[in-house]
Amino acid sequence: MKRLGFKMKxxxxxxxxxxxxxxxxxxxxxxxxxEHGISDYSIFLDSETLxxxxxxxxxxxxxxxxxxxxxxxxxxxxxxxxxxxxxDDNSPVSIPLNEVFYMP
Numbered sequence: 001m002k003r004l005g006f007k008m009k010x011x012x013x014x015x016x017x018x019x020x021x022x023x024x025x026x027x028x029x030x031x032x033x034x035e036h037g038i039s040d041y042s043i044f045l046d047s048e049t050l051x052x053x054x055x056x057x058x059x060x061x062x063x064x065x066x067x068x069x070x071x072x073x074x075x076x077x078x079x080x081x082x083x084x085x086x087x088d089d090n091s092p093v094s095i096p097l098n099e100v101f102y103m104p
Contacts, residue, residue, distance in 0.1 A: 001058070003099065004061075006097055008051070008093060010045065010051075010052055017083055018045070026072070032070060036067055041057075042056070068091060
């Protein structure tokens with residue numbers, strides 16, 4: 001199992017809305033992520049910079065690469081596109097982070 005970290009960016013003024021949408025995450029999206037081998041997924045918000053830091057575990061990175069092709073993932077991205085920085089396909093702008101320390 002591999003751990004991945006990445007950074008995204010929230011638009012100003014949408015902190016509460018981002019929290020609300022994740023508190024009400026769609027069951028079909030949670031199931032999809034689990035089916036693609038994603039677990040132990042957390043997102044942290046730096047309220048000063050509005051950086052979102054995601055950390056997750058993945059069994060197989062190739063399975064994760066299949067997620068953008070799914071209808072559910074595309075719908076979630078469209079749903080979130082108005083409150084965060086996105087690419088042309090509505091996927092969040094996501095910058096991979098290098099792990100420099102981990103204490104299990």
